[in-house]
Amino acid sequence: MVEYKVGLVGCGHISGAHLRAWARTEGGRVQGVFDLNRELAEKRAREFKIATIYEELEQLIAECDVVDVCTPPQSHGRIARQVIAAGQRLVIEKPLVTDMADWEEMARLLAGSPDKITVIHNLKFSHSVQQARRWVHEGRIGRIIRVQREFLTSPEADRMLAGNSHWSHQLPGGRWFETLPHELYLTHYFAGPLELAGVSTAHTDQAPAGAPADEVIITLKNGQCLATIHFSANCRQNRRVFTVQGTEGTITVDILGDFATLTTSQDRRWKRSIGGVTLLASGATMLRWLPDRSRYFWRQLQGETPHTRIIRAFDEYLQGQGPVPTPLDEVDYVVRNCERIGREIDRQVAGGRVIG
Numbered sequence: 001m002v003e004y005k006v007g008l009v010g011c012g013h014i015s016g017a018h019l020r021a022w023a024r025t026e027g028g029r030v031q032g033v034f035d036l037n038r039e040l041a042e043k044r045a046r047e048f049k050i051a052t053i054y055e056e057l058e059q060l061i062a063e064c065d066v067v068d069v070c071t072p073p074q075s076h077g078r079i080a081r082q083v084i085a086a087g088q089r090l091v092i093e094k095p096l097v098t099d100m101a102d103w104e105e106m107a108r109l110l111a112g113s114p115d116k117i118t119v120i121h122n123l124k125f126s127h128s129v130q131q132a133r134r135w136v137h138e139g140r141i142g143r144i145i146r147v148q149r150e151f152l153t154s155p156e157a158d159r160m161l162a163g164n165s166h167w168s169h170q171l172p173g174g175r176w177f178e179t180l181p182h183e184l185y186l187t188h189y190f191a192g193p194l195e196l197a198g199v200s201t202a203h204t205d206q207a208p209a210g211a212p213a214d215e216v217i218i219t220l221k222n223g224q225c226l227a228t229i230h231f232s233a234n235c236r237q238n239r240r241v242f243t244v245q246g247t248e249g250t251i252t253v254d255i256l257g258d259f260a261t262l263t264t265s266q267d268r269r270w271k272r273s274i275g276g277v278t279l280l281a282s283g284a285t286m287l288r289w290l291p292d293r294s295r296y297f298w299r300q301l302q303g304e305t306p307h308t309r310i311i312r313a314f315d316e317y318l319q320g321q322g323p324v325p326t327p328l329d330e331v332d333y334v335v336r337n338c339e340r341i342g343r344e345i346d347r348q349v350a351g352g353r354v355i356g
């Protein structure tokens with residue numbers, strides 16, 4: 001077994017999910033933590049019985065084999081370059097960087113060892129997305145022709161949109177840039193790399209500070225498939241849904257409920273009279289509901305989350321038991337499109353081309 005020391009940087013909101021995940025790996029042992037806010041580092045160290053609270057990032061990098069970065073994205077570029085230049089492995093939260101120049105410099109440093117970086121593209125490892133992927137591989141929905149992502153929320157439901165001081169408001173495109181990697185790697189996971197075709201924004205009189213473009217639709221495409229991503233800061237439903245449309249059926253993934261549904265029922269005249277494909281699909285979903293939820297709750301009871309699964313996948317890779325969790329082409333695709341979309345949203349808001 002390969003054993004290695006992990007140092008965690010940034011002890012805020014998401015760090016707990018990472019520390020719980022490292023405790024479930026075969027080879028990773030958290031050696032110490034570092035945060036600019038020492039009180040937060042002390043709190044996490046007490047909670048997870050971690051021996052060392054580092055005073056300096058440089059010392060953590062020198063003493064740990066793997067550096068796990070959970071700081072806001074604005075600081076990622078500088079920390080990541082230091083880790084890679086020191087020759088250590090990097091596990092880092094999305095968005096990887098806010099600036100293409102940082103990624104290009106990192107990619108240059110990574111040349112020859114592209115497996116030194118894992119970006120936390122955790123939703124790929126969620127229960128429902130894995131189920132959706134199995135259905136696609138089994139050919140249940142035919143050829144994928146359309147991917148649609150809805151992230152429709154409001155300041156009441158979304159801690160990052162609330163108020164006017166969250167760090168995500170300073171990102172390119174505001175708060176949307178924080179979640180955009182999820183949308184892009186999910187699209188890539190199902191439909192492969194697509195070209196950015198357009199960004200449309202609206203600025204209503206309800207726009208919160210964190211989302212000056214409070215309605216955004218992004219379109220991506222290739223010769224086979226069209227994809228859209230819709231962000232809204234105005235929707236009280238807090239709807240986070242991902243739909244994969246194939247030539248033979250539809251998969252709908254409710255990201256918050258972590259539940260996937262499959263509809264393959266085809267239109268027939270007699271079906272219309274009993275309520276159509278919607279009614280038949282609901283029946284099929286109800287039959288799946290109990291076994292799926294039993295599996296889901298069993299995993300929840302065991303403390304399994306998308307974060308534990310992606311960090312375990314990283315550990316399995318180090319043990320020689322699996323592939324890298326986030327291949328470089330996926331990372332590159334996400335970083336490049338995030339930057340282009342974020343800058344385009346800012347350009348439209350600043351240029352006054354938004355509808356409002």
Ligand SMILES: NC(=O)c1ccc[n+]([C@@H]2O[C@H](COP(=O)([O-])OP(=O)(O)OC[C@H]3O[C@@H](n4cnc5c(N)ncnc54)[C@H](O)[C@@H]3O)[C@@H](O)[C@H]2O)c1
Nearest residue numbers: 010011012013014035036037070071072073075093094095
């Ligand atoms: N994958 C997911 O599902 C998911 C969910 C939430 C957050 N995130 C990502 O995790 C990262 C952190 O988000 P969060 O919500 O935990 O933020 P947070 O603000 O709660 O925590 C960030 C912590 O980093 C510390 N920090 C800031 N700059 C630092 C630096 N240069 N060196 C050391 N410490 C520093 C802060 O003091 C703070 O404690 C972001 O990139 C965010 O997008 C991912």
